[in-house]
Amino acid sequence: xxxxxxxxxxxxxxxxxxxxxxxxxxxxxxxxxxxxxxxxxxxxxxxxxxxxxxxxxxxxxxxxxxxxxxxxxxxxxxxxxxxxxxxxxxxxxxxxxxxxxxxxxxxxxxxxxxxxxxxxxxxxxxxxxxxxxxxxxxxxxxxxxxxxxxxxxxxxxxxxxxxxxxxxxxxxxxxxxxxxxxxxxxxxxxxxxxxxxxxxxxxxxxxxxxxxxxxxxxxxxxxxxxxxxxxxxxxxxxxxxxxxxxxxxxxxxxxxxxxxxxxxxxxxxxxxxxxxxxxxxxxxxxxxxxxxxxxxxxxxxxxxxxxxxxxxxxxxxxxxxxxxxxxxxxxxxxxxxxxxxxxxxxxxxxxxxxxxxxxxxxxxxxxxxxxxxxxxxxxxxxxxxxxxxxx
Amino acid sequence: xxxxxxxxxxxxxxxxxxxxxxxxxxxxxxxxxxxxxxxxxxxxxxxxxxxxxxxxxxxxxxxxxxxxxxxxxxxxxxxxxxxxxxxxxxxxxxxxxxxxxxxxxxxxxxxxxxxxxxxxxxxxxxxxxxxxxxxxxxxxxxxxxxxxxxxxxxxxxxxxxxxxxxxxxxxxxxxxxxxxxxxxxxxxxxxxxxxxxxxxxxxxxxxxxxxxxxxxxxxxxxxxxxxxxxxxxxxxxxxxxxxxxxxxxxxxxxxxxxxxxxxxxxxxxxxxxxxxxxxxxxxxxxxxxxxxx
Numbered sequence: 253x254x255x256x257x258x259x260x261x262x263x264x265x266x267x268x269x270x271x272x273x274x275x276x277x278x279x280x281x282x283x284x285x286x287x288x289x290x291x292x293x294x295x296x297x298x299x300x301x302x303x304x305x306x307x308x309x310x311x312x313x314x315x316x317x318x319x320x321x322x323x324x325x326x327x328x329x330x331x332x333x334x335x336x337x338x339x340x341x342x343x344x345x346x347x348x349x350x351x352x353x354x355x356x357x358x359x360x361x362x363x364x365x366x367x368x369x370x371x372x373x374x375x376x377x378x379x380x381x382x383x384x385x386x387x388x389x390x391x392x393x394x395x396x397x398x399x400x401x402x403x404x405x406x407x408x409x410x411x412x413x414x415x416x417x418x419x420x421x422x423x424x425x426x427x428x429x430x431x432x433x434x435x436x437x438x439x440x441x442x443x444x445x446x447x448x449x450x451x452x453x454x455x456x457x458x459x460x461x462x463x464x465x466x467x468x469x470x471x472x473x474x475x476x477x478x479x480x481x482x483x484x485x486x487x488x489x490x491x492x493x494x495x496x497x498x499x500x501x502x503x504x505x506x507x508x509x510x511x512x513x514x515x516x517x518x519x520x521x522x523x524x525x526x527x528x529x530x531x532x533x534x535x536x537x538x539x540x541x542x543x544x545x546x547x548x549x550x551x552x553x554x555x556x557x558x559x560x561x562x563x564x565x566x567x568x569x570x571x572x573x574x575x576x577x578x579x580x581x582x583x584x585x586x587x588x589x590x591x592x593x594x595x596x597x598x599x600x601x602x603x604x605x606x607x608x609x610x611x612x613x614x615x616x617x618x619x620x621x622x623x624x625x626x627x628x629x630x631x632x633x634x635x636x637x638x639x640x641x642x643x
Numbered sequence: 644x645x646x647x648x649x650x651x652x653x654x655x656x657x658x659x660x661x662x663x664x665x666x667x668x669x670x671x672x673x674x675x676x677x678x679x680x681x682x683x684x685x686x687x688x689x690x691x692x693x694x695x696x697x698x699x700x701x702x703x704x705x706x707x708x709x710x711x712x713x714x715x716x717x718x719x720x721x722x723x724x725x726x727x728x729x730x731x732x733x734x735x736x737x738x739x740x741x742x743x744x745x746x747x748x749x750x751x752x753x754x755x756x757x758x759x760x761x762x763x764x765x766x767x768x769x770x771x772x773x774x775x776x777x778x779x780x781x782x783x784x785x786x787x788x789x790x791x792x793x794x795x796x797x798x799x800x801x802x803x804x805x806x807x808x809x810x811x812x813x814x815x816x817x818x819x820x821x822x823x824x825x826x827x828x829x830x831x832x833x834x835x836x837x838x839x840x841x842x843x844x845x846x847x848x849x850x851x852x853x854x855x856x857x858x859x860x861x862x863x864x865x866x867x868x869x870x871x872x873x874x875x876x877x878x879x880x881x882x883x884x885x886x887x888x889x890x891x892x893x894x895x896x897x898x899x900x901x902x903x904x905x906x907x908x909x910x911x912x913x914x915x916x917x918x919x920x921x922x923x924x925x926x927x928x929x930x931x932x933x934x935x936x
Contacts, residue, residue: 267820269820269824271824271825272824275679275681275827278679279675279678279679282678282679284671284674284675284678284679285671290667291671294667294668294671294672295671295675297668297828298668298671298672298675298676298683298827298828298829299675299827299828301828302684302818302820302823302824302826302828303823303828304686304830307830
């Protein structure tokens with residue numbers, strides 16, 4: 253039963269390993285989770301899932317696999333002697349509640365009704381006010397609100413025990429949407445390419461020792477240039493219009509990139525690349541940089557990153573004069589081709605969620621122009637983009 | 644909930660302390676880690692009590708605690724031992740007799756100390772993600788077998804009683820899979836109102852009910868403000884309540900819909916970023932303008 257569960261997890265994309273599975277079995281053998289689904293759920297999660305972003309997948313797989321199996325746990329409890337249930341009830345209830353139960357016919361009556369219901373009930377049950385199950389107001393089952401309820405499923409619940417995995421509280425943590433400056437920096441760090449260039453102004457200990465030894469012990473000082481990230485980046489950022497809602501994530505990307513790369517040049521554009529871009533949004537109509545200058549000035553070892561949602565009318569890419577701001581003699585697509593030909597290593601980061609891309613025609617066109625090098629602006633997308641830029 | 648516990652259960656089970664509220668899943672993770680003597684990796688938002696957890700486990704189970712705070716320059720070797728070559732060089736210049744025994748210059752690290760503790764110890768490796776990306780890998784064998792070899796003295800250090808290892812991480816770096824596989828994992832979620840009430844009850848038992856209700860209300864409202872750069876955390880809430888008590892602020896002053904005040908009093912304890920303060924002020928301003936219309 254558990255081996256199947258293990259494979260269900262793996263199919264659901266939870267990267268659990270055999271070692272972890274064995275640990276879980278060992279923990280079960282040692283009696284860490286005693287016949288309660290909740291305990292088992294917590295134990296399995298602590299053992300098999302090592303990243304909170306996989307919690308939601310785990311919850312879904314757990315619900316899928318254990319649907320119905322919970323009844324088996326209930327079934328186990330059915331075999332319990334009456335004495336045990338009575339003890340349990342005594343422990344659960346405050347004196348006032350006990351008094352209430354007495355008013356309703358006493359514990360004996362409650363237990364009797366419970367037995368009757370257990371016999372009547374056929375399937376798993378949720379909600380409602382009669383059957384045994386979860387989340388209802390029936391006196392039996394767990395997670396209910398009836399003051400005289402008996403928790404079927406063993407002791408251990410400390411509050412309303414709606415099944416934890418059905419709440420799916422970790423949904424938001426899935427898939428690295430949480431893009432802080434720090435995360436972006438860590439991701440961008442993979443783009444480092446260290447090199448020693450420029451003036452030799454750092455003391456080189458290894459070189460000095462080696463040279464001194466060769467020099468029969470007479471000191472021979474050596475210097476070397478400082479090591480720094482030699483990667484060069486050209487960043488094109490879409491501003492205004494539909495990008496307004498993505499300002500924050502772009503800000504973060506930009507500030508992380510600024511501190512990470514020594515050679516970073518950035519330009520702004522609106523919707524798509526045309527014959528000129530600008531550096532200062534306040535003076536965007538006055539001080540523009542011609543695209544021909546960019547093509548000439550920066551050598552082809554620069555990596556080009558576009559950031560934009562690429563959501564516009566297809567004319568803005570395909571037609572001369574299609575730009576919504578000015579008259580462009582040549583279509584955006586032509587300019588894009590010139591850029592990608594000059595700079596082989598390029599990528600487009602799109603803050604628009606990936607599952608919406610197929611519904612926006614202009615995104616499809618842009619992807620074609622970029623030979624499919626468009627990546628969502630999430631940590632995973634950033635990783636993929638960096639791989640493409642490094643290649 | 645204490646009613647539901649089996650009174651005959653051994654005291655080696657961790658169930659929180661009078662100063663620390665542990666949720667059910669946290670208890671399970673801690674107890675599984677203690678039972679199987681495997682490390683427990685704890686992650687969560689800053690200020691949710693990750694570091695405190697180790698202290699409370701040590702207190703609850705009555706075991707000595709060894710803290711190892713990791714910094715960006717920390718190497719795995721620092722936790723095992725360090726060889727103080729400079730002292731030895733100096734002693735040899737001075738002709739000290741100590742110099743002949745290299746063992747005099749081996750300084751044990753936190754891991755070693757925890758290993759040779761008379762009783763089972765609790766070892767806290769705090770903020771493991773601060774160190775170099777290879778740091779966890781360098782500790783794999785040591786944490787797995789709970790032993791290591793001192794090359795200088797040709798001595799094998801082995802833990803007689805495997806310490807309870809608690810590792811905290813702030814998620815700044817991804818930890819290697821091989822390392823994760825050997826740990827239990829727990830993510831401290833931001834507490835819901837119910838748990839938060841219990842946490843505050845533990846810290847300020849004499850707190851007046853209305854003040855608590857108003858403070859929690861203001862706090863969760865603040866956390867829900869979209870676009871905050873740093874959401875206030877549990878420890879910040881506790882600090883804030885301490886300040887409110889010290890200043891003797893009446894509960895009525897905390898109502899954020901009070902049109903005369905834009906920010907809750909002593910907000911500096913909650914909002915630590917001037918952009919956040921600014922954003923919040925703007926939102927309040929907008930809200931007021933809307934309500935006037």
